[in-house]
Amino acid sequence: MLYTWSLFIASTVFLIGIIYRIIGFFRLNIGPDRAEFTTADRVKAFLLGLLDILISPVRMFHLFKTIILDVVLQLPLMRQDSLKWFMHICIYWGFFGLLFFHALEGYVSEVIFSNYMSTLNPFMALRNMAGVMVMGGIAIAIYRRKTHFRLKQISKRPDYLAIVLIAVIMISGFGLEAAKIISSGVFDEMVAEYGFMDYDEELPALKAVWQEEFNVYFPGEPIPVTPELMELGWMVNEDNCAACHANPRWAFVSYPVSIAMKPVAGFFNRNRLDLLLLNIHFLSCFFALAYLPFSKFRHILTTPISLIVSGLAGQQIKRNENKATRRVFDLSACIQCGTCTSHCAVGPLYEIFDNPWVFPSERVIRIRESAWGRPMDKESRDAFSQGSFLCTMCNKCSQVCSAGMNLQDIWKETRDQLAEEFLPDPVIRIRELCRKKQSQKVGSKAPVVLKAGKNPVVESLKKSLQAGAFSQCYTCLTCTSTCPVVGITDEIREFGSAPHQVIHALILGQTDIAKDASIIWNCLTCYKCQENCPQGVRITDIFYQLRNMVHQQEFGI
Amino acid sequence: MKYALFSGCRTGFDIPQHAKSAKAVLSRLNVKVEELEFGCCGYPAKEKNPDAFLLLSIRNLAIAQARYLPVLTLCKCCFGALKQAEYYFQNNSEKRVMINRILEKEGLHYGGGVKVHHMLTLLDREVDTGIIQRSMAHPLNGIKVAASYGCHALRPSTTTGFDEHPNAPTIFERIITLTGAETVNWSKRLECCGNPLLDKNSTLARGFILNKYETAEQEGADIICTACNYCHMQYEYGRDLILKSGSTPPIPAILLTQLLGRAMGLEKDLAGEETAA
Numbered sequence: 001m002l003y004t005w006s007l008f009i010a011s012t013v014f015l016i017g018i019i020y021r022i023i024g025f026f027r028l029n030i031g032p033d034r035a036e037f038t039t040a041d042r043v044k045a046f047l048l049g050l051l052d053i054l055i056s057p058v059r060m061f062h063l064f065k066t067i068i069l070d071v072v073l074q075l076p077l078m079r080q081d082s083l084k085w086f087m088h089i090c091i092y093w094g095f096f097g098l099l100f101f102h103a104l105e106g107y108v109s110e111v112i113f114s115n116y117m118s119t120l121n122p123f124m125a126l127r128n129m130a131g132v133m134v135m136g137g138i139a140i141a142i143y144r145r146k147t148h149f150r151l152k153q154i155s156k157r158p159d160y161l162a163i164v165l166i167a168v169i170m171i172s173g174f175g176l177e178a179a180k181i182i183s184s185g186v187f188d189e190m191v192a193e194y195g196f197m198d199y200d201e202e203l204p205a206l207k208a209v210w211q212e213e214f215n216v217y218f219p220g221e222p223i224p225v226t227p228e229l230m231e232l233g234w235m236v237n238e239d240n241c242a243a244c245h246a247n248p249r250w251a252f253v254s255y256p257v258s259i260a261m262k263p264v265a266g267f268f269n270r271n272r273l274d275l276l277l278l279n280i281h282f283l284s285c286f287f288a289l290a291y292l293p294f295s296k297f298r299h300i301l302t303t304p305i306s307l308i309v310s311g312l313a314g315q316q317i318k319r320n321e322n323k324a325t326r327r328v329f330d331l332s333a334c335i336q337c338g339t340c341t342s343h344c345a346v347g348p349l350y351e352i353f354d355n356p357w358v359f360p361s362e363r364v365i366r367i368r369e370s371a372w373g374r375p376m377d378k379e380s381r382d383a384f385s386q387g388s389f390l391c392t393m394c395n396k397c398s399q400v401c402s403a404g405m406n407l408q409d410i411w412k413e414t415r416d417q418l419a420e421e422f423l424p425d426p427v428i429r430i431r432e433l434c435r436k437k438q439s440q441k442v443g444s445k446a447p448v449v450l451k452a453g454k455n456p457v458v459e460s461l462k463k464s465l466q467a468g469a470f471s472q473c474y475t476c477l478t479c480t481s482t483c484p485v486v487g488i489t490d491e492i493r494e495f496g497s498a499p500h501q502v503i504h505a506l507i508l509g510q511t512d513i514a515k516d517a518s519i520i521w522n523c524l525t526c527y528k529c530q531e532n533c534p535q536g537v538r539i540t541d542i543f544y545q546l547r548n549m550v551h552q553q554e555f556g557i
Numbered sequence: 558m559k560y561a562l563f564s565g566c567r568t569g570f571d572i573p574q575h576a577k578s579a580k581a582v583l584s585r586l587n588v589k590v591e592e593l594e595f596g597c598c599g600y601p602a603k604e605k606n607p608d609a610f611l612l613l614s615i616r617n618l619a620i621a622q623a624r625y626l627p628v629l630t631l632c633k634c635c636f637g638a639l640k641q642a643e644y645y646f647q648n649n650s651e652k653r654v655m656i657n658r659i660l661e662k663e664g665l666h667y668g669g670g671v672k673v674h675h676m677l678t679l680l681d682r683e684v685d686t687g688i689i690q691r692s693m694a695h696p697l698n699g700i701k702v703a704a705s706y707g708c709h710a711l712r713p714s715t716t717t718g719f720d721e722h723p724n725a726p727t728i729f730e731r732i733i734t735l736t737g738a739e740t741v742n743w744s745k746r747l748e749c750c751g752n753p754l755l756d757k758n759s760t761l762a763r764g765f766i767l768n769k770y771e772t773a774e775q776e777g778a779d780i781i782c783t784a785c786n787y788c789h790m791q792y793e794y795g796r797d798l799i800l801k802s803g804s805t806p807p808i809p810a811i812l813l814t815q816l817l818g819r820a821m822g823l824e825k826d827l828a829g830e831e832t833a834a
Contacts, residue, residue: 149662345566345597348616351659352609390605392597394566408570427604428757484749488764522758524765525604526749527712531723538713547604557606 003282010286017293018301021332028371030327031413032420037321045321052318059312066311070404071304077402080339084402087140091166094133095300098173102127103285121246128174128253135170138163150342153350154361159336162296165288172281177254179274182217182265186274195240202236209233214248215258217265299335303403306333310404327413330405331368336361340397340407346390353557357387360397360407367414385418386555389425426555427521427547433554434518438496457511461545470542472535473503479529479539485522495519499529499539506542515553520546558683560629560674561621562590563639566597567632567786572793574828575786578814579631579676581826585692586684590629593620598635599642600709608655614642615656619667627672629679631814633785636675637709640717643673675710676813677784678719680732689735694822696737702816703743703778704729705750705769705792707785732813733782736820741776745769752791766795770807784813 026042037045053059069075074092078085100108101123109116109123116123141163145155180186187210197203208223208230210216249255261268268274292298309317309326317323340360341347349358356362366384370376376384388411397407418424461470479499486492486499496517497505505513514520520543529539551557562583564576583590599614618639621628630636646653647669657666674682680689706729710719720726726747730740751765769792773781783789792810799807811819818827 343594345595346602346613348596348612348659348663349602349609351662352606352612390602390609392566392601393570394597395570396566399569425756431757484765485761488761488768522754522761524708524749524751524753524761526708526753528708528747528749531712531714540713544603545607548607551605 002279006283006286010290013290014292017290021293021298024372025325025329025332028328029324030331030367030371030410030417032417037324042321042325045319046325049317049319049322053312062312063308066308067304070307070311074402076404080400080402083140084144084337084339087137087144090133090137091141092137094130094137095166097130098127098134102130117244119245119248121250124246124248125250125252128177128251131170131174132253134166138167138170148338148342150347151338154336154338154341154356154359156336158295165284165291168284169281169288172277172284174254174257176274176277176281177251178257178261179268179277181215181248181251181254181258182261182268183272183274184216184218184269185272187216187218190241194244197236197240202232205229205233206236206240207233209237215255215262217262217269219266219269296335299333299403302329302333303335306330307404310401310406315398315406315408323409326406327410328371330403330407330410331364331371333403333405334361334364334368335403336365337402339400339402340364343396343400345392345394345396349390353386353390355383355387357384358390359387360391360411363387363414364405364407364410367410381421381423382555385423386426388415388418389427426551430547430550430554431518431521434496434516434521434550437516438518455509455511457515457549458506458509461506461542464545469535470503470537470539471507473500473507473533473537474535475500475504476534478532478534479503479537482528482532484526484528485519485524492519495522499523499543502546503537503539503542515546515550519543520550559589559591559626560679561593561595561624561626563595563598563617563621563628563630563635564592565630565632565635565786566601567790571790572786572812575631575789575812575814578812578818578823578827581823582814582817582821585821585823586680586688588679588684591624591626593624593626595620598630598632598638600634600638603638608652610638611642611645611652612656612659614638615646615667616660616665618643618671618673619660619665622667622671623665627674629674629676631676631784632787633675633707633710634787636673636719637717639673641713643669643671644716675719675784677710677728677732680735681728686735689732693736693820695820697816697820698737700738701741701777701779702733702738703741703773703776703781704733704746705773705781705783705785705788705810706747707783707788708747708749710785711747729782729784729813733816736816738780738816738820741773741778743773743776743778745772750785750788750791752787752794755791755794762791763795763798766791767798770795770799774808778808780808780816781810782813782816783810 023039026046027039053063074085074089077088102109102118105116105118109118113123118124118127145151145159145163187207191203191206195203195206197206204223207216207218208225210233211218211223212225212230248258288297292300306326306329309329317326338361341362344358344360347359350356357366363384366376366380391411393408393411395408398405401407423429477500480486480501483499485495489495492498497513497519499519502514502517502519505511505517523540523543525540525544527540530537530541533539562576562579564579568576580590595617597613598617599610599612602609602613618628628639630639646656646667653669660666706726710717711723711726714720714723720728724747729746733740745768748769749765750769751762754762754765769781781792783792789810789812796807796810815827818824
């Protein structure tokens with residue numbers, strides 16, 4: 001009853017979730033909202049793309065090759081990190097072994113193997129083997145998440161929840177098998193159903209064998225064993241049980257567990273805790289099934305597809321509609337494995353900006369959440385923009401992605417979108433601010449005020465290595481006359497001040513004039529002024545420092 | 558001698574042909590390189606936060622130091638950033654401690670002193686000129702090349718030490734003439750390409766690059782030669798602008814490593830794989 005209903009509910013949730021995802025893949029959009037393609041356009045383009053593959057023998061060959069090498073054998077992962085590959089292969093093959101030959105035994109194992117019986121060999125031993133693989137993989141996964149300094153920074157509750165859920169399924173599975181081994185209740189049920197014994201002494205003999213050799217724990221005093229009884233017991237076992245029961249020692253994990261359970265076996269058997277474990281086992285499996293479309297488990301379905309797409313098309317896709325679909329789809333293929341983040345060219349900046357959106361894997365999570373209907377508040381958007389524009393678009397993340405995502409394309413689109421939403425690169429935002437300040441200043445007449453003490457900005461510049469020598473300037477204008485920006489512009493007043501005026505303003509302690517001068521944001525940083533300055537003033541470096549100061553003023557870092 | 562090849566972020570997607578042609582040329586010259594897991598050189602973060610710049614930059618030097626290798630950059634901006642970072646690192650003990658404290662989290666440490674080369678300084682100072690000359694299977698006789706120097710390697714000269722005469726450098730021309738090509742005396746060869754303002758003030762960025770093309774053509778150049786990721790991208794941007802406006806196509810801009818590769822007869826290694834997303 002519980003089994004049927006929970007399976008029904010879990011499958012329903014799973015199906016609804018999957019349908020919801022599939023609709024989203026063709027409906028949602030990453031990047032500027034151009035409303036270019038309708039859902040129907042995108043479905044049509046997808047089907048055409050699929051047809052392109054199916055009708056071409058060359059592409060079919062590539063498809064087949066990709067499935068074997070990239071999906072089944074996961075060779076790209078092996079080239080990258082052999083421990084990670086081993087971990088994933090263990091979980092992946094172990095999981096699929098258990099899924100097909102154990103969970104779906106009625107549809108797979110029984111169909112393929114005429115003599116299939118879950119308690120016969122090699123099935124029993126292989127099931128334990130698969131369980132060991134998954135457990136081993138999980139142990140490595142936890143080890144990696146806990147020891148790799150970058151993975152530690154990005155691992156969050158859902159990552160650990162997924163690991164814990166698999167662990168619960170595995171442990172309850174082994175526990176269940178062990179509990180059944182020791183269970184006298186299960187023994188009695190089986191005897192009642194399948195045992196055909198002619199004489200009264202046969203049952204005690206069988207019990208003796210199962211107690212001594214198969215580790216069943218019978219209530220009351222242990223059955224006294226004699227060689228004759230055992231001999232008879234083995235014969236009865238051979239006639240009644242052996243056709244379906246291999247020696248449980250072949251369950252090489254569950255059997256030792258059952259021995260360990262011996263001290264509490266009486267309690268276990270009296271309360272039929274094997275049934276409790278059975279419930280935990282299938283309920284956790286069904287929970288995982290229902291949770292799949294909404295968690296990183298969905299990668300079981302999505303990542304193979306994105307790997308195939310990446311294997312066939314690389315970073316190129318012919319139809320623009322399919323590019324849009326791929327962007328949404330790729331986000332679902334990401335499992336936050338952290339490979340992109342640990343290879344990211346600017347990842348170390350997390351230590352400076354304390355902004356998790358410096359990390360590509362974190363941005364993927366946020367973009368996915370936004371796409372599926374969780375908008376960002378203002379503060380997050382600012383931080384997200386900062387992280388997005390620290391990215392140097394080096395394409396490394398796409399090259400190393402173990403899910404075959406085309407991240408480069410996703411970054412490009414999100415940056416375009418940010419720019420359209422007036423959240424471009426912080427530097428560009430500052431430029432706009434400067435321009436506004438400049439236009440407000442024209443014509444304003446402030447009353448004369450005397451300088452109050454030392455100016456902190458000037459003092460900090462004087463102490464800095466880069467800018468220290470600016471007071472040596474004698475305003476010869478060499479900087480301004482060598483400046484290519486000044487040279488190419490018709491009206492330099494547009495920039496607030498010329499380079500020499502910025503330096504002069506600093507000498508006079510008019511730091512606001514220096515900081516607000518938009519010339520510092522229109523500087524090419526070609527270092528011509530600095531190279532040519534007869535007084536050794538490090539003009540370009542000073543400009544850099546002024547930029548840094550304004551950046552800190554506006555963004556707090 | 559072996560070098561840690563620092564090809565720069567932009568070769569990952571925008572101009573993969575730079576890394577590819579560089580490797581082909583270096584292997585022909587018997588210069589061994591190793592590709593380490595470098596990050597960003599720090600240049601893009603420099604205008605935002607000085608510590609961000611220093612951390613990214615020094616991290617690369619620490620990675621090279623861990624393998625006892627000097628760094629070989631292809632990009633002038635990478636070269637300049639690494640050189641400047643080294644200078645700040647050497648001269649500011651406070652930052653030295655701060656950066657190393659962060660680097661230690663990933664098991665790195667920088668003690669200073671890693672040598673940084675640019676492709677041009679390497680060919681000029683580290684590789685025997687005779688070997689370079691002998692490797693030119695198809696000399697580019699009669700071709701006039703305009704060398705676009707790139708700012709961040711050349712200046713500030715006290716830190717970068719790129720050429721002895723920062724206001725009248727000859728290093729680029731010296732290498733180009735080894736291919737048999739001629740160089741033109743181009744008034745704007747030391748001028749900025751405009752790329753730093755590309756996203757920030759496109760009017761200026763456009764002005765600079767169009768001016769570069771125009772003046773190079775006036776000097777009678779057949780080709781513009783670049784040795785920097787950003788310059789090269791800027792020339793590609795300018796070329797697109799000119800083509801879009803319907804004017805006559807400009808003279809081609811090619812990378813130094815492509816020029817050398819062409820003279821060495823390495824045609825098939827010079828084009829990048831197509832990566833357009």
